[in-house]
Amino acid sequence: MKNFLFIAITSFLLISCTGNDKYVLKDSIGSLNKVMVVAKVSDWTSDIGQEIRTSFGELMVGLPQPEPILTLSQVAPSGFSAMMKAHRNLLIISESDNEGFSVRKNVFAQPQTIVYVQGKNDETIIKLLQKHKNDIKEIFIDADVKFTQAVFEKDKLAENQFKTIKNLGISLTIPTSYKLVDDTGEFLWLRQHLLSGIAKTGSNNILVYSIPLENEQIVSENIVAVRDSIGKKYIPGSFEGMYMITEAAYTPFIFDATIDGKKAYETRGKWEVKDDFMAGPFLNYSIIDKKNNRVVVFEGFTYAPSVNKRAFVFELEAIAKSIKIN
Known part of the structure; x- marks a missing residue:
């Protein structure tokens, strides 16, 4: 009996030490x-x-x-x-x-x-x-x-509170530090206020929307035009006539990508506010959803003057890559 107990305890300890890394x-x-x-x-x-x-x-x-x-x-x-x-x-x-x-x-x-x-x-x-x-x-x-x-x-927003996410039939993991700016049912804008250093006056922003898939061959060609039209409609500047656009002096980089197993385009570039001095980097994923005949768009943009921005953009990348399309 003692031998049996010894073997049982030894086996348990070995399994605990080797069977589960945690x-x-x-x-x-x-x-x-x-x-x-x-x-x-x-x-x-x-x-x-x-x-x-x-x-x-x-x-x-x-x-x-x-x-x-x-x-x-x-x-x-x-x-x-x-x-x-x-x-x-x-x-x-x-x-x-x-x-x-x-x-x-x-x-x-x-x-x-x-x-x-x-x-x-x-x-x-x-x-x-x-x-x-x-x-x-x-x-x-x-x-x-x-x-x-x-x-x-571990600490994410409840998606069912946003009309746009429900209407689009998607899911994604967004931390609770992001707060609602606008949710029309077709367009979602969330903002995270940055709290470190000079960037505490800045923000990380998430936009989610979709557009009809009219011609898959020209999706990448239209990314800048689409984001500029969205900026004009939904992202105003400080005064009338000001709104977010793609920085004209900097040509965005477009790469092939895959999100949720679907073909997508990753676009990295710089945004600015028309006739203003606000600017920063943006990251856009245009995901081709053939099943629903549309392009699902996730965009993140950062406003963080005078500090490095890689970490902020990478956070947006991680959120974008969590997207699941039903």
């Missing part, structure tokens, strides 16, 4: 859009380090100030302590006869994403980085989007 893994640390690179100093200061900084230090388009998509920092393997291992996003570079690129989740902490790049020599490692740079960027961005969405899910 019992043994600490919470991960690190800012959004930040990657800790584990590499030897000699690698970081050589062509390998230059390739990493070039590949992953690309600037985010559509922002008034230059800000990288990902912020990088480096630690040598000898300094890769328990605290460093808890970082949420890790890129580990090493020499090995087993060349390759791989991804593992929740190794030292959770949630955590680790990308391993290993090669026989500098040339091989650089080739792997060049080959997989877009994949690696997307892996880290996607992980941070999911992390942000999980945070918002």
Whole structure:
């Protein structure tokens, strides 16, 4: 009987320690859009380090100030302590006869994403980085989007309070820090007041609406015209005749995207108020909903003078990518 109890207790402890990571893994640390690179100093200061900084230090388009998509920092393997291992996003570079690129989740902490790049020599490692740079960027961005969405899910707005969301038959995860500005049943405008630094006078804004799908081939061509018409109708400036438009001096960037399994266009650019000095970045997702013969549009725009805006735009991206269309 004693042996049976000993075996049962031991088995339970083993299952508890190995069967569910939440019992043994600490919470991960690190800012959004930040990657800790584990590499030897000699690698970081050589062509390998230059390739990493070039590949992953690309600037985010559509922002008034230059800000990288990902912020990088480096630690040598000898300094890769328990605290460093808890970082949420890790890129580990090493020499090995087993060349390759791989991804593992929740190794030292959770949630955590680790990308391993290993090669026989500098040339091989650089080739792997060049080959997989877009994949690696997307892996880290996607992980941070999911992390942000999980945070918002814990304290989100009740969607059934908004006529426009109900009428459009969609769902999305919006944190309770956003407050209603306008909800016509066809157009929704929510605003979050920014509370940090100089940006406490600014705001993050969400717009949701739809337009008829008349010709799928020209959806991307009409994005600027559509958002300008919406701005004129719904987003007024301080005085009569002022309203939000796409900044004429800055051509927006349009990328292919997928939202809720549907073809979409991601547009990043700058907005301004006609005949005024207000301006900032915007992020627009135009989602082709063939089933309902329409284009569902999510737009986020930020007004945060004199501060960096990457974090604010990324929050809008995470909210947009939570959209589900019924």
